[in-house]
Amino acid sequence: MWALKTNSEVTGELVARCREVRLSQNMTQQEVAARAGISLRTYRRFEQENQISLERFVAVVHALNRMGDLELLLQPPPLRDLKELDSIAPKRKRARKS
Structure with missing residues (x-):
């Protein structure tokens, strides 16, 4: 239940799920980075440092x-x-201070 977790814990869970999906699809970090149009370093930072x-x-x-x-x-x-x-x-586009 994410409602009881900190932002950092939720972020870690999202990263872990992405890693699990990547591995289940037998993709390397390099392949995901290339498909995403980001550097390998950026992707590694995502998986290692969230x-x-x-x-x-x-x-x-x-x-x-x-x-x-x-x-x-x-x-x-x-x-x-x-x-x-x-x-x-109508949908609001800005917040107004009261």
């Missing part, structure tokens, strides 16, 4: 052919009916 930008993380997930898994993350809430569609406020 450090990578969000954009590069998405590239790694794409290289591992797991974008469907990523798509499940933070899904928008489901709409109940057409009446609710009409009542939805």
Whole structure:
């Protein structure tokens, strides 16, 4: 249950899962890095130190052919009916201090 874990623990779990997927697909770190369009050094830093930008993380997930898994993350809430569609406020683009 991730709700009880620290950010660092969750990050470590994501890295471990990516490593498991890579190994299950019999891919080397070099192959994943090349498919993701990142350097081998960057990929190694990801697996060893849990450090990578969000954009590069998405590239790694794409290289591992797991974008469907990523798509499940933070899904928008489901709409109940057409009446609710009409009542939805426009999406906010900025936060306002009160």
